[in-house]
Amino acid sequence: MNQTRRLLSLPVFAAIMVALISSACDKSSEAKPEGQAQTPFPATPKAREAVPVPPARNAGAVNAPTNPAPLSTDMTPKEMYIAYCGACHSVDLVESQRLGREDWAWVMQDMVEEYGGAWIKPDEQRIIIDYLAENFGPN
C-alpha cells in the first residue's frame, strides 16, 4: 500500500471514513430482493426512514452507497479495515477472533453478500482479508 503523505491523522481520518460509510449502513426494513424463490419477507411493523441504498445482492444498482473513492487510494490496510469494518459494528467483534485466511475470506463473503458490504471492491476485500489473516491469524 502507498505510504503517501497523509493530510489527516489516523484517528481523524478513521472518524471521517466511519461517518461517510455509516451513511451506507442506515437500517431499512425491506422485503427480500426478487429472484428469491421464497415467500416475501414481510417488513417489520416499525420501518425506519432509510437512506436509499440497494438490497445487498444488487451490487451494481444505480443509487449504490457512496464509496469515497478519492480517499481510498491513500488508505493503509489498517485504516481501510477500521473504516470499512467499523462502520456497522465495533472492531472488537473482529479482534476477539483468530482465524485462518480461508475463514476471514468466508467472513468477508458474508459481509458482502448478506450484510450490505457489496460496495467493497474485490481488491479492497483482498487487502482487508490479507490484513486480518496477518494480524488476527491463529498464531
Place this chain on the structure above:
Amino acid sequence: MDKLNRIHTSAEFRRRLVERGATNDDLRRFDAFVSRRGFLGASGAALLSALGADAAFEGLFGRGLLPMAMADAPASSDVDGKPGMILHVTHPVSGEFPPHMLDDDITPTQRHYVRNNGGIPDRATSGDTRGWQLTIDGEVESPLSLSFDELRAMPSVTMPLLIECAGNGRAFFDPPVRGNPWQHGAIACSEWTGVRLRDLLHRAKLKPSAKHTAHFGDDPPLGQAEPFSRGIPIDKAMEEHTLVAFAMNGKPLSPLNGFPVRLVVPGWVGSSSQKWLNRIWIRDREHDSQKMTGYSYRIPKAPVAPGSRPRKEDMQIVTSVLVKSMITRPGPDTISKAGQAIDVAGHAWAGDRGIAKVLVSADYGVHWIETKLTPPPNPYAWSRFEARLRIQQSGYHEIWARAFDEAGDAQPFRQPWNPKGYIGNVIHRVPIHIET
C-alpha cells in the same frame, strides 16, 4: 504403567505434549505461557512437580490436554446494569460472566448474559410500553394484536428457565472457528413471568396448516442485514414452558435482555428466544430467514473433520442444547490446604432432556465421585450439583465435572468440531492450588 521420569525442561514437556496429541492451539498457549512466565520460575517449578505425577500425566496428557493454568484469562468491562461482564463486543453488545459469578440457582438480572445482533430499540431504553403491540398472524383463524396491558391481563406463570447461547463454549473449539468466542458464561437461569405461548396460539386458533413460527423484534439490524429473525416448530411453540415473557426476576425486562417483552424458549439455543418481541408469524413451512438457512445455527448432519466445510445440504438446524455442566465453586485459582474439605458446586442441564448424574474429579479424570443432585423446579431449569472433596497432595490440581443426561449421553473430554462452533459442551476444568 511405566514409571515416568521427572520433567526438567520446557522442551521435554513440550515433546510429551506433542507425543500425547496436544493440538496446535494448546502448543501456542504453552509457548506463550513459557515466554511470559519463564517455565522454570517459582510457579513453573511447582507446576512441573505437580504435573510429573502419574495421575496428571495419564489423565491430562493421556488425553492431550494442557493444564488450565495455561489458559488465557478474559478481561472484564463495565456495561450499564451488568457490572463485571466480560465484554466480547461493544456493538452489538455481547458479554458473559465467569462461572464463579453464576452460582445462584436463579441468575440475577445483572448477571444474565447479553447477546445482541443489532442495535438496542428506543423503546427498550425509554422503558415505555405505550404503543407496543404484539401481533400474531399467518396460519391462524383469528389474528391477534395485543397491547402490553392486554398481554399482562392474560393468565401467566412464573418459573426459572434456562437460556443458553448457541455459541457458549465456542472458545474451546480447535481449530478456532468464526464467531463470538464465548467461554462458559453465555448462559443463565433467571425467573421469567409470562403468558404461555400455547395460550396465545389457542386464542389465535391455529389452522391445520400451521407448521412453524417466525419471530420478529424491534432491534434495528446492522448494516443491511435482514432484521434478526428465527423460529421454532409448532410443537415446541405449544410446549407448556415456552413463554411470552414480560417480567424477569419479578421486574420489567432489562433493556439489554429484551424490554418490554421477549420469547423464552427454554432449553433451546438462545437465538430462538427473540428479544424486543413484536410479532409472531405462523407459517405453513419451516421459517426461511437468513438466520434459519445457510450455515446459520446449523451443524453437520454427520461428524466432520476439524477445519472442514461441509456442503450446506449436509447441515441441520440446531434446536436443543446438549448435556453440559458448569463448576461455580470453587472459583479458578482458589487456594486450599492439603486434606481440607473443598465444597464443589455448580449447575447441570441438558436442554430438552433431564440430567441423570454429575461426576467430579480432582485427579484429571482418573477417579470420579458422584455428586449430590438437587432436582430442578421444572424440566427447563438447571440442576444444582454438590460434592465435598479432600485433596491430600499439595500443588496444582484441577476440578473437573462431567454431566450425563437421561438418554445416557455425556460431555466429551475434547470438543467435537463443527464449522461455526455451536453447542460446545466439553467438560469444565477449574484450576486450584493446594498448600501444605
